[in-house]
Amino acid sequence: MPTYTRETEIVADPAVPLIRIIREFDAPPEKVYRAHVDPDLVVQWLGPGRNEMIVDHFDSRTGGSYRYRHVHEGNEYKFYGSFHELRPGELIVQTFTYEGEPDGVALEKLVFEDLGNGRTRLVATSLVDSFEGRDAWMINGMQDGVREGYDRLDALLAG
Template identity: 70%
Template sequence: MTSTTRETQIVSDPDVPLVRIAREFDAPPEKVYRAHVDPALVVQWMGPREIEMRIDHWDARTGGSYRYLAVGDGEEYGFRGCFHELRPAELIVQTLTFEGDPDGVALEKYRFEDLGGRTRLTTTSLCDSFADRDAFVASGMVDGATAGYEKLDEFLAGGAGGTT
């Protein structure tokens, strides 16, 4: 599966149970990175507009962990994981588990590439199996990432509650 919405490119690898998402932002890597690690900023842009993000726990450091809730239409969905490596404005390596499927764990890498004042963010999510990867894609997580990145564009431009 490959689709493009605005500048968001989403590819499901045919040979490995991996989803790759690439997106460019009109902000330097430091700002895009901070928007991914500062919980006060994360809740302002992550996920679709109709979903409220609530941080339960957020310790964004190498060896730290997190848990957040996506809340909408009277439903709550919990997500948790561990931060394995954080390199400011360069790299985030973390795990992600949807609490509705506690046996499914994705290994995620976020790479922040400096394009001279702009940033190319490439995210890979490696799942346990093709079935888990396909369920991840079918669940709307990929669409949520696309919608969230549209909100992040607005946020970085100062149009959604401030600047980073």
């Protein structure tokens, strides 16, 4: 099977305060999905590698919730949300909140598209409440953290 090198594409929608992230993986949808809902796997790839990720709880089911912390040089960055719909290998709909900005809730939809030959295209959209909020996410390191995390996910899926 050929190996494809895919870059993570991050696009800010000009019409609505939405961020779209597109990434292809050399793994089937079920495996990519599992890496998003199994906390033992999530801690191995989510976010920048310089951070330690600590899961406070991770109830990955429709109606469940999560809370985790990223720790870097003594600073904690806390995140939480709710799982609104989970369809194994197909879809995750969830909310996402950075605890430092509790009014900035994003609605996120992750679609796992089967490309055949054991490959998946992940399309993740995050709808935030304002263009200012969206742009702050884009400026404050989201792009680097997402790209680095997906590079780490690539390595995890290959292992």
